Amino acid sequence: KRARDEKADRMKRRKEDLERNGGHRATNHDQSDDDAGADSELEWDDGKAKHGRSASPPAHSPPCELSDVHKVSIGRTKFAKLCFYPGFEDAYRGGFVRISVGADKNTGDNVYRMAQINGFEEGKPYALEKENGQTFVTTQYVVAAHGKAVRNWPFFTCSNSPITDAEYKRYMQTCLVEKVNVPTRRQLATQVGRIDALVNRSWTEAELTEKLRRSGALAAKYKSVDRNKLTKRLNQAKLLGDVERQEEIKAEIAALDGPKLAFGTSLHKTPAQTGPKTLTQQDRLAIINQENRRKNAEEVKAAQLREMREQRRIEAAIARGEDAVVDHSRRVRTRAVLKHDVNKETGSGASTPAKVATPKLSPKKESEVLPHMAKLHAEMEKQKANGGIATMRRPLCDDDIIGAIDLGIEIEL
Structure with a gap:
């Protein structure tokens, strides 16, 4: 009441x-x-x-947690894979990246910051490496924000490693101090759906063609063929000693790479970019064996050249009629004789030519007929001469020949 x-x-x-x-x-x-x-x-x-009536649930959603951030974060490898997908910018706007901002002055280790993706912009071209090791050129930059600090970053500065708990806490504290709104769990859950739709999308022929054009895959394919042709021409010009032609070909090869890329990147890896490689014992032995094989091949080639020069010198001395000391233990290359050497038959030496006689033609001697074959032929001629009746001539068979042979076998009955 x-x-x-x-x-x-x-x-x-x-x-x-x-x-x-x-x-x-x-x-x-x-x-x-x-x-x-x-x-x-x-x-x-x-x-x-x-x-x-029951109380209605709160309309707001709690701030995002580290597990939610991991679902919408992206690194340089995913950037290289998805940056040319249609709808890529809309799907990852609002996500997070782990950016390398430099090295620590005391420890020298890389320092990373968690940042939110506000969008993407175009800039100077630079090279980016794919997961399979191939490189391509892109002009895309990610616009990342850490609190109120916003800056454009190339994709290769984004780490593939997940965001750590310390980096997450630093980002949340910075946003709290600078009064920057933090995305809620419901917003990130919605963005996860957009990312999944982007990755699992279906492609049309026009979209694939546009993706290949933007990534430069077709141009890179034919560029390698052109580079090989120019390299062969450059080698030929070096053999001919044409310096002017060499400079022209080098300029054409440089034109294939296009303009100079930003941040010192290149489509072709250099030893400085690949970094020092730790050699194992097997690697060192393989290098030593390869160097020994190269030296052995050079020594064998030099010995063969010396032998060929010595052989030409001896042949020239013999041709001049001089006395030359011949090493009979050396290897001599077998040469085919294409014409009759008269000097070898007459023994007159290399300096005294001999007259070549005209060969006389004589009829060939008939080969001797075996007795049993002569006997068979005589019997056939006798039969032919005795009768005036035309008969068919029977050729000799194996049985006739064997029967005419006198084997000298006596059989006692």
């Missing part, structure tokens, strides 16, 4: 205030009184709302 009376008094005062203010809302003082009255009403009703 007491609560009802207090409520009736408040309603009466509110009505009077509305009449006094011409229909406007009540003052802040009255609103605070109403809130206090509502609290008292809840106390009298044991924490239950009037008319049996």
Whole structure:
């Protein structure tokens, strides 16, 4: 009853205030009184709302946690893979990156900061490496914000490692001090859906063509063919000693690489970029063996050249009729004789030519006929001469020849 009376008094005062203010809302003082009255009403009703209605859930979502940040973060490898996808910028706007801001002065280790992606912009071209080790040129930069500090960063400054707990706490503290809104868990959950749709999207032929054009994959394919052709021409010009032609070809090769890329990047890796390699014992032995094989090949080639020069010198001395000391233990290359050497038959020496006689043609001697074959031929001629009747000539068979052979075997009965 007491609560009802207090409520009736408040309603009466509110009505009077509305009449006094011409229909406007009540003052802040009255609103605070109403809130206090509502609290008292809840106390009298044991924490239950009037008319049996349940309290509605809060409309806001809690701030994002580190696990939520990991779902929408991206590194340089994913940038290289997805940067030419249609809708890439919209899908990752609002995500997070782990950026390398430099080296620590005391320890020399890289210092990383967690930053939110505000968008993407175009800038100077630079080289970016794919997951398979190939490089390509891009002009995209990520606009990242750490608190109120906003800056454009190339993709290769973004780390592939996950954001650490210390970096997350530093980012949240910076946003709290600088009064920067932090994305909620509900916002990041919505962005996870957009990222999944981007990765698992279906492609059309036009989209694939546009992606290849932007990434320069087709141009790089034909560029390597052109580079090989120019390299072969450059080697030929070096063999001919054409210096002017060499400079022209070098300029063409430099034109294939395009303009100079930003941040000292290049499409071709240099030893400084790859970094020092720790050699194992097997690697060192392989290098030593390779060097020994190279030296052995050079020594064998030099020995062969010396042998060829010595052989030409001896042949020239013999041709001049001089006495030359010949090493008979050396290897001699076999040469085919394409014409008859008269000097070798006559023994007159290399300096005395001999007359070549005209060969006489004589009839070939008939080969001797075996006795049993002669006997068979005689019998055939006899049969042919005795009869005047035409008969068919039967050729000699194997049985006839074997029967005519006198084997000298006597059989006693």
